[in-house]
Amino acid sequence: MLSVDEELEKGSFITLFGKSGVGKTTILRIVAGLVKPEVGIIEVDGETWLNTERNISLPTQKRPIGFVFQDFALFPHMTVRQNLVFASKGKKDFDFIDQLISLVGLETFANSKPGVLSGGQRQRAALIRSLVRKPRILLLDEPFSALDHEMSCRLREEIFNIHRQFNLTTLLVSHDKEDIYSLSNVIMQITNGKIIKSIQTNNISTQNGNRGLNKIQGKVLQIRKNGVVYILEIQVGNNVVKIIVNEEESRELKPGKMVMLYPKPFQQIIKG
Amino acid sequence: MNLDFQPLWLTFKLAIITTAILLIIGTLIAGFLAHRSFRLKAVIEAMISLPLVLPPSVLGFYLLIAFSPESVFGKLLQSIFNIRLIFSFPGLVIGSLIYSLPFMVHPIQAGLQGLPSSLKEAAFTLGKSNMKTLTSVLLPNIKPAMLTGIVLTFAHTVGEFGVVLMIGGNLEGKTRVASIAVFDEVEAMNYHAANIYSLLLISFSFCILLMVYLLNRRILKSN
Numbered sequence: 504m505l506s507v508d509e510e511l512e513k514g515s516f517i518t519l520f521g522k523s524g525v526g527k528t529t530i531l532r533i534v535a536g537l538v539k540p541e542v543g544i545i546e547v548d549g550e551t552w553l554n555t556e557r558n559i560s561l562p563t564q565k566r567p568i569g570f571v572f573q574d575f576a577l578f579p580h581m582t583v584r585q586n587l588v589f590a591s592k593g594k595k596d597f598d599f600i601d602q603l604i605s606l607v608g609l610e611t612f613a614n615s616k617p618g619v620l621s622g623g624q625r626q627r628a629a630l631i632r633s634l635v636r637k638p639r640i641l642l643l644d645e646p647f648s649a650l651d652h653e654m655s656c657r658l659r660e661e662i663f664n665i666h667r668q669f670n671l672t673t674l675l676v677s678h679d680k681e682d683i684y685s686l687s688n689v690i691m692q693i694t695n696g697k698i699i700k701s702i703q704t705n706n707i708s709t710q711n712g713n714r715g716l717n718k719i720q721g722k723v724l725q726i727r728k729n730g731v732v733y734i735l736e737i738q739v740g741n742n743v744v745k746i747i748v749n750e751e752e753s754r755e756l757k758p759g760k761m762v763m764l765y766p767k768p769f770q771q772i773i774k775g
Numbered sequence: 776m777n778l779d780f781q782p783l784w785l786t787f788k789l790a791i792i793t794t795a796i797l798l799i800i801g802t803l804i805a806g807f808l809a810h811r812s813f814r815l816k817a818v819i820e821a822m823i824s825l826p827l828v829l830p831p832s833v834l835g836f837y838l839l840i841a842f843s844p845e846s847v848f849g850k851l852l853q854s855i856f857n858i859r860l861i862f863s864f865p866g867l868v869i870g871s872l873i874y875s876l877p878f879m880v881h882p883i884q885a886g887l888q889g890l891p892s893s894l895k896e897a898a899f900t901l902g903k904s905n906m907k908t909l910t911s912v913l914l915p916n917i918k919p920a921m922l923t924g925i926v927l928t929f930a931h932t933v934g935e936f937g938v939v940l941m942i943g944g945n946l947e948g949k950t951r952v953a954s955i956a957v958f959d960e961v962e963a964m965n966y967h968a969a970n971i972y973s974l975l976l977i978s979f980s981f982c983i984l985l986m987v988y989l990l991n992r993r994i995l996k997s998n
Contacts (some may be wrong), residue, residue, distance in 0.1 A: 576896070
């Protein structure tokens, strides 16, 4: 059983982080109204969405939310554009639909059915479909789990831009630390039935670069030998950092390993 | 050869009308059962499935009692609509609707339950009602199941005998459907006529089933 008692600021990007099965998707679904908790209150912008004591439960249809499902849930019998039109309220939204299609670069595939699209294209289609109704809150359920690393990085950036551009409050469910570093400013970590909330004001991959942090976490992508030295490629946030290490250091580091970087002026030191 | 084709025409008419009505009622019932769970669900599902296991004569017997002008229901119909359901074509239709209901409900319910629930939930997050979701999102994705329901209902109604025998009355031009006609001709020892009716019925049923399987394969391939 999980007990949640949190207040979230409008415009935040919140990541619900934790191992599989711990309840993070359930929280998302409760916010969406797809699941009703035994006891609970949800208030958004002064509006009561849920109050079990007063028997109030606003149906999903009436909540101004956008939901991106883990399996994308695109309607297989409709083209991308038809999926978006279905989401819309009428002809007046058609210009906006065209804008959204351009925003994620799906112009060529707008008249194709989801069956012929790649994972990344489906994800983008599902993302913009959730935005057609101009929601206030965007809910993402492990949106990158079906994608490869490169595609995930690209889409992370797109989601971040959309979050900013549409002034959304975004809740992302993930078990990938990458999402914390590159996207969120609020992290809710769920472990052992408890939620630990932390606020991160320094986003590692901002356009201004590192802001005086004295340690950075990254993941080793690959190690290549180049003459007598080894070139280590490390994923840090949205960027790939290349560092030279000697043979001794390289022996301890393997692709996939999480490492800490301690950048000092003129010198880089790695500890694995 | 002087074969009376009216029984075949009556059979066809009964099957088309029953299938058309059940397509609407059965789909609504299937949609309701597929997505909800409630205390009496097992009871309702058992009731719908009864015609699968009940001897048709039992069903026919109860309908006979219910439709009888002596009963409350029968008296009501007589006074308001001036309809007598016993020994009438409308009576056969009502009997068929009950008798063939599970053949429409089961395939569609199974089809709906086989769809990922995220499809329905996505439609809800896009502001669509239950009905809109059912008609615009769910049903278009279970075409094979709907086809199965339609064809099985149609074929099953064509094969109806026990119920019709009880409540039909074998009235020529009104309730003497093909299955009854076969029985009749055998009783009267007109084996030639019985043979022709039977051959037509069995060929028709076989072709229908063949069509279902072929169409299903084609739909699955195109997906």
